[in-house]
Amino acid sequence: MxxxxxxxxxxxxxxxxxxxxxxxxxxxxxxxxxxxxxxxxxxAHTTPDAPIQAVQGETGWLDPTDYPATARQVIPPIDPATVMTPNPALMARGKAVYAQTCATCHGVDGKGDGPGGAGLTPKPRNFTVKAAWKNGTRVEDIYKTLEEGIKGSSMVSYAYLSKKDRMALAHVVQSLGAYDHGTSDPKAIAALEKLFASAGEVIPNRIPVxxxxxxxxxxxxxxxxxxxxxxxxxx
Structure with a gap:
């Protein structure tokens, strides 16, 4: 049948x-x-007297505010010398990215006191204090966190940012803490240098929610x- x-x-x-x-x-x-x-x-837990002011920027699908769509980008390999150590242009870019993507939760000064982090558990990382960092405070550790996020927390992956923007952001986050961040692992630094020098990347089209x-x-x-x-x- x-x-x-x-x-x-x-x-x-x-x-x-x-x-x-x-x-x-x-x-x-x-x-x-x-x-x-x-x-x-x-x-969800922000108060009426502390509104989050939306700003224009390059953001991805999971951002809590709406930003303009961004077109696909093809980025060639990067000279490691321009990104592995801080320089004025890189830090300026990193501060702009931080203001667009991080300050809402981590606060303008990186103290973990942003209005968007008021109801989060665990609380956003206080970058000015060295204790309890999940992956460490070296630049390669911060870059790893930006690339992978941290499971079990509200720290999502920022892999949608370009590699250069992630490195710029890592330098800015590190600069917010006035303490010894430790000596970088030469192998990890060499791997990052190779990543920047040998492979370009394609940033896909992104649209707001x-x-x-x-x-x-x-x-x-x-x-x-x-x-x-x-x-x-x-x-």
């Missing part, structure tokens, strides 16, 4: 339409659960309209 023996073609169309609606609903719910909600938790949701809703409505059964012909 086949399903056509039990259902007419019209009933099959209605069943298919219903299934499409359910699948689209599950997809949209999953999108909100895994992308929108993680960003919203950064704002609001635009992604809008596109999903439009696609859903379009698919729903196409799945509607044709009106019966009046005889």
């Amino acid at each position: 086949k399903i056509h023996d039990y259902l007419s073609s019209e009933e099959l169309k209605r069943l298919g339409s219903a299934l499409l609606v359910v699948v689209c609903f599950i997809f949209i719910a999953g999108f909100f659960a895994f992308t929108v909600l993680p960003g919203l938790r950064y704002q 609001s635009r992604a949701v809008d596109l999903l809703c439009r696609e859903y409505e379009s698919a729903r309209a196409e799945a509607k059964p044709a009106a019966p012909v009046q005889r």
